Amino acid sequence: xxxxxxxxxxxxxxxxxxxxxxxxxxxxxxxxxxxxxxxxxxxxxxxxxxxxxxxxxxxxxxxxxxxxxxxxxxxxxxxxxxxxxxxxxxxxxxxxxxxxxxxxxxxxxxxxxxxxxxxxxxxxxxxxxxxxxxxxxxxxxxxxxxxxxxxxxxxxxxxxxxxxxxxxxxxxxxxxxxxxxxxxxxxxxxxxxxxxxxxxxxxxxxxxxxxxxxxxxxxxxxxxxxxxxxxxxxxxxxxxxxxxxxxxxxxxxxxxxxxxxxxxxxxxxxxxxxxxxxxxxxxxxxxxxxxxxxxxxxxxxxxxxxxxxxxxxxxxxxxxxxxxxxxxxxxxxxxxxxxxxxxxxxxxxxxxxxxxxxxxxxxxxxxxxxxxxxxxxxxxxxxxxxxxxxxxxxxxxxxxxxxxxxxxxxxxxxxxxxxxxxxxxxxxxxxxxxxxx
Numbered sequence: 001x002x003x004x005x006x007x008x009x010x011x012x013x014x015x016x017x018x019x020x021x022x023x024x025x026x027x028x029x030x031x032x033x034x035x036x037x038x039x040x041x042x043x044x045x046x047x048x049x050x051x052x053x054x055x056x057x058x059x060x061x062x063x064x065x066x067x068x069x070x071x072x073x074x075x076x077x078x079x080x081x082x083x084x085x086x087x088x089x090x091x092x093x094x095x096x097x098x099x100x101x102x103x104x105x106x107x108x109x110x111x112x113x114x115x116x117x118x119x120x121x122x123x124x125x126x127x128x129x130x131x132x133x134x135x136x137x138x139x140x141x142x143x144x145x146x147x148x149x150x151x152x153x154x155x156x157x158x159x160x161x162x163x164x165x166x167x168x169x170x171x172x173x174x175x176x177x178x179x180x181x182x183x184x185x186x187x188x189x190x191x192x193x194x195x196x197x198x199x200x201x202x203x204x205x206x207x208x209x210x211x212x213x214x215x216x217x218x219x220x221x222x223x224x225x226x227x228x229x230x231x232x233x234x235x236x237x238x239x240x241x242x243x244x245x246x247x248x249x250x251x252x253x254x255x256x257x258x259x260x261x262x263x264x265x266x267x268x269x270x271x272x273x274x275x276x277x278x279x280x281x282x283x284x285x286x287x288x289x290x291x292x293x294x295x296x297x298x299x300x301x302x303x304x305x306x307x308x309x310x311x312x313x314x315x316x317x318x319x320x321x322x323x324x325x326x327x328x329x330x331x332x333x334x335x336x337x338x339x340x341x342x343x344x345x346x347x348x349x350x351x352x353x354x355x356x357x358x359x360x361x362x363x364x365x366x367x368x369x370x371x372x373x374x375x376x377x378x379x380x381x382x383x384x385x386x387x388x389x390x391x392x393x394x395x396x397x398x399x400x401x402x403x404x405x406x407x408x409x410x411x412x413x414x415x416x417x418x419x420x421x422x423x424x425x426x427x428x429x430x431x432x433x434x435x436x437x
Contacts, residue, residue, distance in 0.1 A: 187219025196225020
């Protein structure tokens with residue numbers, strides 16, 4: 001009750017992915033595979049055409065019946081047999097005799113897992129694409145908006161907010177590319193029998209396997225069995241873990257920048273911030289991303305352990321971990337997208353924060369100018385003394401430099417002019433990623 005994960009899903013990405021993994025959806029996928037297998041086997045002369053027709057007809061009329069599956073499982077104890085028995089109730093007797101011919105439970109579960117992960121990957125990819133477009137617009141709009149850059153939590157040099165957004169954008173694109181790369185590398189399921197040798201269907205086995213995968217919308221299977229090689233799923237989990245942490249980083253930056261002591265960003269909301277303090281506006285979306293993202297990545301070790309199977313395969317099943325990772329990642333992306341929807345940038349506050357150090361952030365610029373006169377090392381040493389004097393006496397950089405003969409002719413520039421190549425780098429980033437239109 002106090003941790004209802006489905007409540008905060010502003011763009012519906014979590015719900016869209018959760019729908020892919022419902023028991024009814026899983027049963028529907030299993031029946032889809034069994035009917036495709038029967039059709040292909042009939043065409044190959046492995047089972048009677050009438051049997052395949054009965055299986056296909058049953059699959060078209062059957063609606064996933066969880067109660068029936070549970071009833072059969074209590075009788076037989078085996079999940080796949082229970083599903084087949086429940087489905088058989090909708091199949092004519094001539095089809096029942098040939099249902100699930102030449103394949104095994106691990107074949108079906110592995111292939112259905114791949115189908116569901118590819119479906120989930122498409123939903124996640126679309127969400128990442130939308131977030132990329134949001135970040136590109138943010139970078140473009142603020143390509144020249146100066147703000148202070150911070151390293152190790154301290155003021156460093158001026159940058160632009162557009163540059164910061166471009167860094168987020170580039171990372172999101174890498175996350176999206178990794179996800180797409182997984183889908184391109186791991187394209188298929190398996191239908192090769194108990195130990196992967198096509199012993200049941202013989203020489204026809206590889207052709208049947210290939211044809212079934214094609215009908216399911218998957219790619220060509222690997223010649224050797226992969227049911228015992230769970231690195232496929234660990235690779236998927238790794239992609240999600242990295243992407244989740246990228247969103248975590250973005251949300252944490254927004255969380256810090258909208259704090260009352262910095263206040264360079266804000267997020268519009270109508271939510272109540274506190275049960276006792278009316279003035280509070282809590283960073284709810286940031287907190288949700290920052291809470292869920294570590295949970296996504298924290299389950300990766302389970303998938304890594306899954307790689308270590310016993311001999312050709314064992315019965316270890318961690319699909320539930322992958323399902324939850326996908327669902328939670330959907331929530332992370334849903335909240336990240338909403339966070340950017342409601343993000344408000346405060347350029348005036350950004351400028352005020354640059355000026356808080358009274359010009360200290362421009363000491364690097366002055367060091368570069370002095371280097372022509374006394375060398376970089378001596379200039380750096382002098383400016384450290386200047387910085388210390390500014391801190392101890394409360395001086396501005398201009399006042400501190402005016403007291404030095406070496407710098408009497410220096411004019412302290414506007415910090416906004418010292419953002420380096422940030423605007424041009426934003427433009428180059430947008431162009432490289434295809435957002436220069």
